Amino acid sequence: MLSKPWGQRRERYDFVVIGSGYGGAITAARLANADVNPKPSVCILERGKEWAVGSFPDSAEGYAANLRGTGNPLDLYEFLNFDQISVLKGSGLGGTSLVNANVAIRPDKEVFELDGWPKALTLDELAPYYALADEALNVMAHPRAAALAKVQALERRAVQIGGHAQHVPLAVNFTTGPNPQGMHQKECTDCGDCLTGCNVGAKNTLYMNYLPLAQKAARRSSRR
Ligand code: SF4
Numbered sequence: 001m002l003s004k005p006w007g008q009r010r011e012r013y014d015f016v017v018i019g020s021g022y023g024g025a026i027t028a029a030r031l032a033n034a035d036v037n038p039k040p041s042v043c044i045l046e047r048g049k050e051w052a053v054g055s056f057p058d059s060a061e062g063y064a065a066n067l068r069g070t071g072n073p074l075d076l077y078e079f080l081n082f083d084q085i086s087v088l089k090g091s092g093l094g095g096t097s098l099v100n101a102n103v104a105i106r107p108d109k110e111v112f113e114l115d116g117w118p119k120a121l122t123l124d125e126l127a128p129y130y131a132l133a134d135e136a137l138n139v140m141a142h143p144r145a146a147a148l149a150k151v152q153a154l155e156r157r158a159v160q161i162g163g164h165a166q167h168v169p170l171a172v173n174f175t176t177g178p179n180p181q182g183m184h185q186k187e188c189t190d191c192g193d194c195l196t197g198c199n200v201g202a203k204n205t206l207y208m209n210y211l212p213l214a215q216k217a218a219r220r221s222s223r224r
Pocket residue numbers: 172187188189190191192193194195197198199200201202203
C-alpha cells in the first residue's frame with residue numbers, strides 16, 4: 001500500500017499537497033524529487049481511500065454502492081450535474097485517474113487561442129512538459145487497436161463519411177512486469193472496465209507512477 005495511517009504522520013512537513021489527482025500527485029512527485037539538498041519533506045492529503053488493484057467495484061450494484069453522496073465519504077465515484085455539463089470524478093488515492101478512460105490527447109492548438117487563456121502558455125511552450133508527462137504515464141497507442149471490434153465499427157462508420165478513425169494515445173500498460181517506478185503491472189486484457197477502475201493493474205493511473213515516484217523520494221529523505 002502507498003498510503004500511511006494518519007497516526008504515522010510527522011509533526012511538520014516542508015510541503016503539504018492537497019489532493020492526489022493529476023495536479024497533486026505530479027506536484028508532490030516533483031517537489032519530493034527536487035534537485036535540492038536536503039530533499040523537502042512532502043505530505044499528500046487525500047480525502048478518499050487507497051484502492052488496491054482488484055478492489056474496484058465491477059457491477060452496477062457495486063457502482064451504485066460506491067457513489068459519493070449516499071452516506072460514506074470514502075466512496076469512489078462522484079457524479080456532479082451542472083446546467084451544461086455533467087462530470088464523473090474519482091475520489092481516492094490517485095483521484096480521477098482511477099476512473100477515467102486513460103485517453104491522453106494533447107489539446108488542439110486553437111484551445112490555447114481562446115479568450116481568457118494566458119497568452120504565454122501555448123501548445124509549443126508546453127510541448128516539452130506534455131512529453132515529460134507522456135513518459136511518466138507511459139502513453140502509447142493500443143498495439144492491437146485495429147483488431148478490436150469497437151475500433152473496426154468506428155472505422156467502418158468513419159469511412160462512410162469520408163474519413164478514418166484515429167487511434168488515440170492511451171495511458172495503459174501493454175506488457176507485464178515492473179514499471180520504471182517499481183510497481184508491478186499486468187498487460188491490458190481489453191476488459192473495458194477502465195471507467196469503474198482497473199482490476200487488472202494495467203491502467204497507468206497516478207497510483208502506478210507519480211505517487212510511487214513521490215513515495216520513493218520520501219523514503220530516501222526519511223532515511224537521512
Ligand atoms: S485491463 Fe481493462 S480496465 Fe484495465 S486498462 Fe485494460 S481495458 Fe481498462
